[in-house]
Amino acid sequence: MKTIDFINRSAKQAAQDINENFSNIGQGGGSSAKHLNILVLGNSYSCDAWSYVPFILKEIGITCSIGIYYVAGQPISLMVSNYSTPLTGSLSRGMFYIDTRTHTAWQTVIGQNDDLCTHLCVVYNDTPWDIIAVQQSHTTCAEASNYSSVGKLLELILADMDKPFLFGWSVNHVHAGQSDAYYEATLDNIHNVCDFYPIDIVFPCGTAIMDGQLNSTLNVYASNLLSGDGVHLNEGLPCYIAALANVEALLRKYYPYLSVLGDKTRPTDSWLYNKSIPDKQGSSVGFGSNDDGEENAYLAQCMAILANDNPFKRIGGTCTLFRELEHCSMGTGSVPYGTVTNLPIVPESGYTIQSAMWRRDSENEWHTSNFMNTVNANWYIQICVTEDIHIKATAAQ
Numbered sequence: 001m002k003t004i005d006f007i008n009r010s011a012k013q014a015a016q017d018i019n020e021n022f023s024n025i026g027q028g029g030g031s032s033a034k035h036l037n038i039l040v041l042g043n044s045y046s047c048d049a050w051s052y053v054p055f056i057l058k059e060i061g062i063t064c065s066i067g068i069y070y071v072a073g074q075p076i077s078l079m080v081s082n083y084s085t086p087l088t089g090s091l092s093r094g095m096f097y098i099d100t101r102t103h104t105a106w107q108t109v110i111g112q113n114d115d116l117c118t119h120l121c122v123v124y125n126d127t128p129w130d131i132i133a134v135q136q137s138h139t140t141c142a143e144a145s146n147y148s149s150v151g152k153l154l155e156l157i158l159a160d161m162d163k164p165f166l167f168g169w170s171v172n173h174v175h176a177g178q179s180d181a182y183y184e185a186t187l188d189n190i191h192n193v194c195d196f197y198p199i200d201i202v203f204p205c206g207t208a209i210m211d212g213q214l215n216s217t218l219n220v221y222a223s224n225l226l227s228g229d230g231v232h233l234n235e236g237l238p239c240y241i242a243a244l245a246n247v248e249a250l251l252r253k254y255y256p257y258l259s260v261l262g263d264k265t266r267p268t269d270s271w272l273y274n275k276s277i278p279d280k281q282g283s284s285v286g287f288g289s290n291d292d293g294e295e296n297a298y299l300a301q302c303m304a305i306l307a308n309d310n311p312f313k314r315i316g317g318t319c320t321l322f323r324e325l326e327h328c329s330m331g332t333g334s335v336p337y338g339t340v341t342n343l344p345i346v347p348e349s350g351y352t353i354q355s356a357m358w359r360r361d362s363e364n365e366w367h368t369s370n371f372m373n374t375v376n377a378n379w380y381i382q383i384c385v386t387e388d389i390h391i392k393a394t395a396a397q
Contacts, residue, residue: 034254035101036064037127038168041118041153042135043074045172047096047279048233049135049205051106052243055275056265057250058100060258065099067109068278069121075137077149079118083156086115095121096278105276118153122160132157133168133203138175138231142185147193154197166253169199171206171311173242176223176230183210183314191312201253204311208245208303209233211315218286218299227281235277237286237296240267244304252308261301266293 036057040046046068057064071078072092087093095110109124110116122132134153140146154167171190174183187207194202212218212225218241219225222234225241233239244260251258265271268287272280287293306315 033062036062036250036254037066037130038064038250039067039069039121039124039127039129039132040135040170041069041079041121041132042170042172043070043137044072044092044232044279045138045206046070046135046170047277048239048281049170049173049203049242049246051275051277051279052239052265052267053246053250054098054100056243056247056260056263059263059265060247060251062255063100065101065127066097067121067124067127068096069116069118070094070096070278071116073137073139075140075146075149076134076153077140077146079134080149080152080156083118083153086117086120092279094278095124097124105274106278107276108278118156119160122157128163129161129165131166131168131201132161133170133201135170135172136190138172141172141174141189142178142182144185144189144192147189150193150197166200167198168201168203169194170203170246173206173209173233176226187312187314194312201249202311203246203249204307205242205245207311207314208241208307209238211306212238212241212300212303214314215299215303218296218303221285221296222282229281232279232281234282234285235272235280236267236284237300239281240265240286240297241300241303244300245307248304248308260304263297263301266297268293 038053040050047070050066050068054064054066069079070093071087092112093116094108094112095116096106097109098106110120122129134150136147157167169190172186174186187210190202193199209225218237221237222228223230225233225238227234227238233242244263247263248260251260266287267284269284272284285291286296309315
């Protein structure tokens with residue numbers, strides 16, 4: 001097991017540790033790194049959740065080509081009805097594309113006034129898509145009958161593709177003012193679709209947002225992570241959370257020894273500049289001079305991992321408890337230090353609490369034992385990255 005200490009360090013240092021230990025995958029698209037070709041068929045939510053993905057992947061050392069077929073409010077049924085018939089009317093629409101081997105910003109390859117239909121995006125430039133992901137609209141996601149067109153859409157895509165590819169599902173987030181029942185119905189419907197149809201990979205970007213909205217540190221940004229319209233994700237931290245969830249899903253599929261934990265991307269306004277973000281939503285939040293950007297980035301990464309562990313369930317902001325554990329006292333005297341009690345993490349959080357004792361010596365190295373007799377030893381909580389990259393909380397005195 002590879003173990004990295006994240007306590008009493010900045011997220012920046014943690015990122016450097018991650019890179020030193022795990023990043024030998026071909027920086028800049030080397031021979032060992034697979035170039036990923038991804039098409040997302042969706043709506044403005046797809047722009048929110050996918051716009052940062054190519055830049056985060058490039059930071060890790062993975063190049064990609066991503067296309068986003070965007071029609072405002074587009075449900076699955078519209079992707080089917082206009083599969084071969086170009087859209088007309090005033091609906092905002094377009095296809096955005098980026099190839100990070102040659103592009104440093106998003107390109108608009110099919111614009112508002114051009115002929116645009118699902119078929120043209122699927123066959124765009126004869127791109128050998130590795131993944132074609134679809135996304136439902138936020139106004140139709142909670143009603144099961146609105147998924148009846150999924151089978152027909154997959155059938156039409158299969159008829160167009162002459163190379164192997166994976167079907168993906170990009171989980172949409174839910175706009176402001178909806179009930180808990182609406183959230184649950186949305187995730188239940190998506191879960192049923194992914195079980196019933198041959199969906200090979202789930203991108204839980206919407207789940208990560210739902211979890212982040214339950215986190216007291218994150219949900220103060222923008223309007224509970226949503227932009228001023230109460231529908232879209234605000235630029236900065238909200239879009240970063242969603243993008244990290246999608247990147248984590250890709251890493252688990254293609255690079256299971258990598259994780260978004262420790263990612264160095266910080267989507268400030270200066271970072272956004274000149275990237276031509278599709279359907280941009282306001283200015284960046286969460287990474288300003290008055291924000292704790294490193295803590296926000298760390299929590300965003302935790303939300304992404306939490307959502308990938310539980311893509312169809314709102315777990316909430318339990319990752320903040322990792323930092324709270326740092327301040328716990330396990331007692332003194334003759335009590336065996338391996339006995340850990342009253343930890344503020346519940347079993348439902350999905351994480352393992354190990355009743356183990358860790359000591360950091362004067363050389364900053366970690367040691368374990370069942371008992372500790374040294375007076376005033378330096379005891380800490382340690383966050384571990386295990387071989388399968390899931391976060392695990394290890395309690396120590």
